[in-house]
Amino acid sequence: MFVRDLINENSVICTEHMPLTKVYQLMQENGCDCITVVESYAHPIPIGIITEHDMCLHVVGKGRDPHALTAANVMNTNIIKAPYMLSVTDFSDLMKNKQAKRALIVNEDGMFCGTLANVDLENKNDKPQTETPLSSEVYKAYDASRVNRIY
Numbered sequence: 339m340f341v342r343d344l345i346n347e348n349s350v351i352c353t354e355h356m357p358l359t360k361v362y363q364l365m366q367e368n369g370c371d372c373i374t375v376v377e378s379y380a381h382p383i384p385i386g387i388i389t390e391h392d393m394c395l396h397v398v399g400k401g402r403d404p405h406a407l408t409a410a411n412v413m414n415t416n417i418i419k420a421p422y423m424l425s426v427t428d429f430s431d432l433m434k435n436k437q438a439k440r441a442l443i444v445n446e447d448g449m450f451c452g453t454l455a456n457v458d459l460e461n462k463n464d465k466p467q468t469e470t471p472l473s474s475e476v477y478k479a480y481d482a483s484r485v486n487r488i489y
Contacts, residue, residue, distance in 0.1 A: 341429050343420040344459070345452035347445045351376050354385065354410035358397070361388060374442055374450055375413045382450040384442040386413030414425050420443050422451050430459060 350364050350373045365373055375386035388409060396412040397404050420429055420440040433441065433456055440455040 339426045340422070341420060341424045341426065341443055341454055342451070344426065345422065346458065347452040348360060348404045349374055349453045351379070351382060351450060352388075352409050354408060354413065356409045358393070358404045358407040358409060358412060361382070362393065362404070366391070370381060372440065372455065373409075374454070375409050376450055383448050384419060384444065385411075387417050387440070387442065388413050391469045417442055419448075421453070424460065429454065430456075434485075467487045 348368075348396070349431055350368045350370055352361050352364060352373055352375055354375050361373055371386055371391040372386050375388060376382040376384055386409075392412050392414055393404075397407065398401065402411075406439055418432070418436050418438045420432060420441045422443050422445055424432070429441070433439075439457075443451045443454055445451050
């Protein structure tokens, strides 16, 4: 089984220029606790993520006016990107090594495909595993190719 089989393809996205109040509104309308920040809607390359916790930390915790902020002011740029052809086993190992709860899944061009969290893996453990040895090689090739990219 591969990451592409489990991702949440209905993930909500925004750009770094979106007003923070609109970001929060999108999260409430879609019932999600995070939103992925992308370069642009035409080229949805993930550059960050905003969680409800990030909003509380950067706005409430610092006494800032949310009407004066954009997504760029509170987004977390320390993100994990994983290729959609990565095996579930390799994904699980990646998440453990990075001590992460959630990853942004991208295609071979680096475009955002969806999100996948550790809790999603736990909920889908009933599905049969059909992995190939190639999946770890795909990740290594992806990881090596992204070194030359500047986001």
